[in-house]
Amino acid sequence: MEINKQTVIIYVVDDEFSIRDSLTLLIESVGYKVKSYDSALTFLDKFDPEQPGCLILDMRMPYMNGLELQEELADRCSEIPIIFISGDADVPISSKAFRSGAVDFIEKPFDNELLLKRINEETEKLLRTWPEAQERKQILKLYTKLTEREREVFMLIIHNHSTKEAAKKLKISNRTVDTHRAHVMEKMQADSLNTLIIMAMIGGML
Amino acid sequence: MSKNKDSEKFHCELCQRAEERLEKAHADISRMTPEEIQKLAFEFQVYRVKLEMQNEELRKTQLQLQVSRDRYHKLYDYAPVGFITLNKKGYITDANQAACLLLGCSKVQLQGTKQVNYIHTEDLERFDLFFKQQKKFSNQQHRIEVRIKQANKQFIPVLCQGSCNHITDYDSEEAFFLTLQEMSEQKRAAHKISQLNAQLEQKVCAQSTELLRKNKKLLENINEIKSSKDLLVEREAKLNSVFNAAVEGIVTIDEAGVIESINRAVTKIFGYQADELVGHNVGKLMPMPHKAQHNNYLKNYLLSHETMNIGAIRQLEGRRKDGTLLPIDLSLSEYKIGEKVYFTGMIRDISERKRKELLDKKHLNELAHVTRMGLMGEMAAGIAHEVNQPLTAIATYSQVCLRMLECDKLDLIKLQETIQKTEKQALRAGQVISRMRTFISSNTIHRSSVDINNLVQDALGLAVDDFRQFSIQYGLDLAGSLPCILVDGVQIEQVILNLIKNSIDAVSKLPKNAQPRIGIQTYFVKNREIEVRVKDNGLGISNEEKAQIFTPFFTTKVSGMGMGLSICQSLIAAHGGVLRFNSSIGKGSTFYFTLPMSG
Known part of the structure; x- marks a missing residue:
């Protein structure tokens, strides 16, 4: 998937209309696509993890606050960068947000230049890492399709174990190992052992 | 007469016995000389005269004795007291007429019978003892009360008095002499007397117990009165101390409004001395309109018993000696002694309380303000949030406007729109602040x-x-x-x-x-x-x-x-x-x- 500044979407989640409206105008004015939501729930409803984006998130909101949304996104394995905006710079809350992976925590009323700068930084980082991230995602997606036994065989292969050694370790026959190996190669869509090892490295398994 | 015969007989016997003795002595007369016989004859003659004289004497004595004995017999027989003579063995030897009457038997019937036969069986033992004692201590006089059985089987109580008579019977047996005195009359009288006595005693006793009771009661009453008097004294002392120690002024007035008594607090509250108030009209303690009206109030009340606030506490004004007024709480009560009506007024000086109330009110207002201010402090965070929103929006809209102006293609309509939005948010922030300010200052x-x-x-x-x-x-x-x-x-x-x-x-x-x-x-x-x-x-x-x-x-x-x-x-x-x-x-x-x- 080709990715550039135009394909990235900046999400604004704030229960206050004027904030959403003004931020939308501002961020659009520097050429980003903006989608705004009045609550965490409506955002989650529309959220697509395949879509590269950046989240501007208000901390204080009814029903589901910023921290709770951050948690929910983490549960969904989303790596979307989050910039918190909040009316009160509550240290415990902000530190919790940072620990959970927030990229910034900006106090309202904020310097719009700073916010835009942070958005730009995050977007560029996203553009840089997006292909690899996508690839990793793809590899992990394939990996989840492997059976338990196939994963064991996979781990042994990428660690340079021969069929014999693998069979001995797993206490199964050489033929069975070969069958598993063939399935692994097929499921991971790898044409050679080299490709498989590279995939394992990108996927963080090696 | 028979006694005379007896004495003649006795005389003859005496002569006979004398002749017999003489005959025995006559055995030797033949051997005597005539001189001796003469002498003897003379001696005889003297002796005879002597004897005759003696005889004469004897006869006289006997006569006397006979008279005495007759008298005795008469006395014995006709005495009103029954006499019975007993021999040693207790057999009746003689009884006088009174005794016969008493026992209901003739003398002949009595003679030879045992005395004990006539004693009530229940008294026998006692009589026996009496009889023995009589024998033993003959010199003493003993008395016993026994019941005598009459011939008609009736019993009569008899006082029996015995003495050991030293008259020697012919049989030289010692005899006892018993007097029997009928007790019945006496006893009945005595009984009656004793009964009356007992009744009297009972009466006296009852009366005395009653008296005692009354006395006791009286004593109790006296004690009660005494203790209640003590109590009264104590109470009076207590009341007096309360009366005088009370913070409230207490004034009693009569129906004319004249002050009867005041306590110490009154002098303190109003600045008057006791003698300046007692005997004066209570109006002295009141400011003008009340002072003039008070006597009318009293009159109206005494007539109608309606208009005055008995029992209720009223807030009024009092007037001190120096003419200054003071707020007081007044409660009234009424009491009667005989026909006279008195009123007691409890007066509390509430100027201090009023002052405090005012102060408290001021404090309360201040407190309310402080609380509200504190509340504001607490709300600061909330306010900040509310103000932050429009401020953030303003900053952002302004930034948008600036960027629009830098843009090559200036969209004036959009710019105007954005500026309007900015203004709206600024106004909103201002509203929040002005609302808060009004709220804070709105003490009244x-x-x-x-x-x-x-x-x-x-x-x-x-x-x-x-x-x-x-x-x-x-x-x-x-x-x-x-x-x-x-x-x-x-x-x-x-x-x-x-x-x-x-x-x-x-x-x-x-x-x-x-x-x-x-x-x-x-x-x-x-x-x-x-x-x-x-x-x-x-x-x-x-x-x-x-x-x-x-x-x-x-x-x-x-x-x-x-x-x-x-x-x-x-x-x-x-x-x-x-x-x-x-x-x-x-x-x-x-x-x-x-x-x-x-x-």
């Missing part, structure tokens, strides 16, 4: 004549953004031609806005498919008060929440302070109205408050 209610419907419209205007955001349907049902009321418009508007905001929060929690609705109504109730209702179809309030809903700092909102409803309630209360609510889970809530027309 600044009332002005207001149309409540205008206040509702104004509040709605501030909430319209939120309605749009949550796509809330709102309905207005405002009563036409409502009279204007005197209220603090800012405060009432704030209450309405607060209720609307709460409703918005309530309906925004509704699930997606439900249409949130808020309705605002105004009513004119019973031509007396105006009612404002804010109704929503939100989730409703749980019973737990209902109990706490007006408690400060209670909130169900993430960003709430928990002050809104608490403040609303106190604001409405300050206007003399009431803020209430109805709510049921799943159906929604209605908050409504009333404002009285009179303010």
Whole structure:
């Protein structure tokens, strides 16, 4: 998937209309696509993890606050960068947000230049890492399709174990190992052992 | 006469025995000389004369004796006391007529019978003892009371007195002499006497016990009186000490209003000496209008018993000696001694209390202000949030405008729109601040004549953004031609806005498919008060929440302070109205408050 500044979407989640409206105008004015939501729930409803984006998130909101949304996104394995905006710079809350992976925590009323700068930084980082991230995602997606036994065989292969050694370790026959190996190669869509090892490295398994 | 015969017989026997003796002595006469015979004859002759003389003497004595014996017999026989003579063995040897009469037998019948036969069997033992003692101690006189059995088998009590008679019987047997005296008469009299005595004694006894009882009672009464007197003295002392130690002034007056007594506190409160008041009219302690009227009050009361406030506490003014007035609490009571009516007035100097009350009120106001200020401090965070929102929006809109201006293609319409939005947010921030300022400074209610419907419209205007955001349907049902009321418009508007905001929060929690609705109504109730209702179809309030809903700092909102409803309630209360609510889970809530027309 080709990715550039135009394909990235900046999400604004704030229960206050004027904030959403003004931020939308501002961020659009520097050429980003903006989608705004009045609550965490409506955002989650529309959220697509395949879509590269950046989240501007208000901390204080009814029903589901910023921290709770951050948690929910983490549960969904989303790596979307989050910039918190909040009316009160509550240290415990902000530190919790940072620990959970927030990229910034900006106090309202904020310097719009700073916010835009942070958005730009995050977007560029996203553009840089997006292909690899996508690839990793793809590899992990394939990996989840492997059976338990196939994963064991996979781990042994990428660690340079021969069929014999693998069979001995797993206490199964050489033929069975070969069958598993063939399935692994097929499921991971790898044409050679080299490709498989590279995939394992990108996927963080090696 | 027989006694004479006896004595002659006795005389003859005597002669006979003398001749016999003489014959025995005559044996030797033949051998005597004549001289001797002569001598002897002479001697005989002398002897005979001597004997004759002796005889004469004897005869005389015998005569005397006979007379004496006759007398004795007469005495014996005719004595009113019964005499019985017994021999040693207890057989009756003689009895006089009285004794015979007593025993109901003739003398002949009695003679030879045993005395004991005539004694009551129950008395026998005693009589036996008596008889033995009589024999033993013959020189002593003994008495015994026995019952004698008469011939007709009747028993009569007899006093028996015995003595050992030294008359020697012919048989030289010792005889006993018993006197028997009938007791019955005597005894009956004695019995009667004793009975009377006993009765008397009983009577005396009863009377004396009664007397004793009465005496005791009297003594008790005396003691009681004494102790009650002590008690009275004690009580009087106590009352006196209470009377004089009381902080309240106590004045008693008679029906003419003349002071009978005062306690020490009165002199302290009013500055008069006791002698300056006692005997004077109580009007001396009153300021003018009361002073002149007081005697009339008393008269009216005594006539009607109605007009005076007996028992109740009244706040009045008193007048000190120096002419200054002082606030007092006065309570009156009434009492009667005989026909005379007296009144007691308890007077409490409440100038200190009044001063304190004033001070307290001032403190309370200050406290209310301080509390409100503290509340403001507590609310600072909330305010910051509320002000931060428009400020943030303003900053952002301004930035947008700047960027638009830098842009090659200047979209003037869009720029204008954005500037308008900026202005709106600035105004909003200003409103928040001015609202807070009015709220803080609104220590007193600044009332002005207001149309409540205008206040509702104004509040709605501030909430319209939120309605749009949550796509809330709102309905207005405002009563036409409502009279204007005197209220603090800012405060009432704030209450309405607060209720609307709460409703918005309530309906925004509704699930997606439900249409949130808020309705605002105004009513004119019973031509007396105006009612404002804010109704929503939100989730409703749980019973737990209902109990706490007006408690400060209670909130169900993430960003709430928990002050809104608490403040609303106190604001409405300050206007003399009431803020209430109805709510049921799943159906929604209605908050409504009333404002009285009179303010």
